[in-house]
Amino acid sequence: MIFVTLGSQKFQFNRLLKKLDEIVENGNIKDEIFAQIGYSDYKPKNYKYKDFIDREQFKDIMAKSDIVIAHGGTGAIITAVKQGKKVIAVPRLAKYGEHVDDHQIQLVTEFESSGIISAVYDLDKLEEELLTIRDKQFRPYKSNTDNIIESIEDFIKGMK
Numbered sequence: 001m002i003f004v005t006l007g008s009q010k011f012q013f014n015r016l017l018k019k020l021d022e023i024v025e026n027g028n029i030k031d032e033i034f035a036q037i038g039y040s041d042y043k044p045k046n047y048k049y050k051d052f053i054d055r056e057q058f059k060d061i062m063a064k065s066d067i068v069i070a071h072g073g074t075g076a077i078i079t080a081v082k083q084g085k086k087v088i089a090v091p092r093l094a095k096y097g098e099h100v101d102d103h104q105i106q107l108v109t110e111f112e113s114s115g116i117i118s119a120v121y122d123l124d125k126l127e128e129e130l131l132t133i134r135d136k137q138f139r140p141y142k143s144n145t146d147n148i149i150e151s152i153e154d155f156i157k158g159m160k
Helices: 014-026 054-062 074-082 103-113 122-133 145-159
Strands: 002-005 033-036 048-050 067-071 086-090
Touching: 002 014, 002 054, 002 074, 002 122, 014 033, 014 122, 033 054, 048 145, 067 074, 067 122, 074 086, 074 103, 086 103
Parallel strands: 002 033, 002 067, 033 048, 067 086
Antiparallel strands: none
16 A cells, blocks of 8 residues: 655645656556645545544554655654655655745655655656565664764763
8 A cells, every 4th residue: 555645734735646646547556545635735536535634544544555655754754664664755845835945855865865765856757666666675764862862961961
């Protein structure tokens, strides 16, 4: 199953939803797809969706999926990789009214360069990525929280 999660910020991501609809209509992707479309006003024709889902539905759908297509938000990406999902991240772009700036490009680039996700910057490459992602190997996600806490503690101890 493919889970598309577009977050809950007040920005549409119609461009991604339309491209995915086109890909499914072409018949090359046979997987069941469910999308949480947020504030997008484009309504998919070829796969199931809801505007928003609650935490329990989110956890249930995430557990059933093996591929997650996420906008370039940190929370969506980390949630999926922590659960061992193969993630395709597509950054929202300001020029399409998908966000206020292009910071998601930098976020997605960092995750991709860490080897834990796949990134699609050009939606014309989404179909190819969907067809090949199952064969790709990714590094498991490893939280850096303990290192950050230790650094803060060392800093505070040094101030005494």
